[in-house]
Amino acid sequence: MATLSSLLGSSFAGNTGAQGTQGIQGNTGAQGTQGTQGVNSWTTVSSGIHTLSNVGIGTTNPVNTLTVAGITDIQGAVETVSVASTYQNVVGTNIIVECDASRGTVFTHNTTNGVVGIMSFRNFPVTKNSITTFTVLFTQNSAGTANTTALTGIGTNIRLFPYGGTIGVTTTLGITTSARVSSASTITLPTTANDVDIVSFAIHYNGAGSATTTNYNVYATDVSSFRFGNVRP
Numbered sequence: 001m002a003t004l005s006s007l008l009g010s011s012f013a014g015n016t017g018a019q020g021t022q023g024i025q026g027n028t029g030a031q032g033t034q035g036t037q038g039v040n041s042w043t044t045v046s047s048g049i050h051t052l053s054n055v056g057i058g059t060t061n062p063v064n065t066l067t068v069a070g071i072t073d074i075q076g077a078v079e080t081v082s083v084a085s086t087y088q089n090v091v092g093t094n095i096i097v098e099c100d101a102s103r104g105t106v107f108t109h110n111t112t113n114g115v116v117g118i119m120s121f122r123n124f125p126v127t128k129n130s131i132t133t134f135t136v137l138f139t140q141n142s143a144g145t146a147n148t149t150a151l152t153g154i155g156t157n158i159r160l161f162p163y164g165g166t167i168g169v170t171t172t173l174g175i176t177t178s179a180r181v182s183s184a185s186t187i188t189l190p191t192t193a194n195d196v197d198i199v200s201f202a203i204h205y206n207g208a209g210s211a212t213t214t215n216y217n218v219y220a221t222d223v224s225s226f227r228f229g230n231v232r233p
Contacts, residue, residue, distance in 0.1 A: 111146030129207035153186025155179030
């Protein structure tokens with residue numbers, strides 16, 4: 001029996017549904033205010049790159065001008081050797097020999113330029129319990145007569161002018177003390193002309209107050225009488 005669909009040959013196509021209304025597009029959010037650019041603390045000049053801020057290596061919170069934390073591997077390092085400054089002592093004829101840590105910690109002094117009366121150490125930091133070492137290469141005069149007695153011994157009279165403490169670097173008096181030496185009263189130079197002595201000073205500050213003399217201990221040691229041997233090329 002024939003059906004209506006077979007008579008028509010195909011099915012009626014359904015009506016197309018009505019298209020929905022497009023939603024309203026939301027407003028674009030306001031753009032945030034651009035932050036202020038930070039100040040660049042690094043400065044490039046003809047002499048290099050520098051900063052007036054603290055620099056930290058291995059730390060994000062450097063408390064000093066340069067703070068290095070963790071294991072440190074330094075290669076190719078050398079120490080600067082400076083000639084110690086000399087001043088005429090207001091009492092007596094011996095001179096004041098001064099080592100300034102801002103110039104390094106290794107110095108030379110030839111006693112031909114003056115017999116040592118006072119050793120002065122300046123600008124070593126005293127911000128915490130710490131120790132600063134100085135090494136001085138003393139060359140005896142051509143007569144072998146400088147600083148050869150206990151009365152004129154090196155280390156008997158010491159002046160300290162620390163940096164970063166109560167005293168500061170502008171005080172003229174400083175701290176007066178003497179060095180502690182091993183099994184002796186002081187350090188004397190050899191009586192052989194032109195001998196070289198290597199004298200090391202270790203200044204220990206205990207961190208308990210930079211204006212108090214008893215908070216410092218100075219230790220001195222001497223390796224003496226360096227000269228050319230009898231066997232030479």
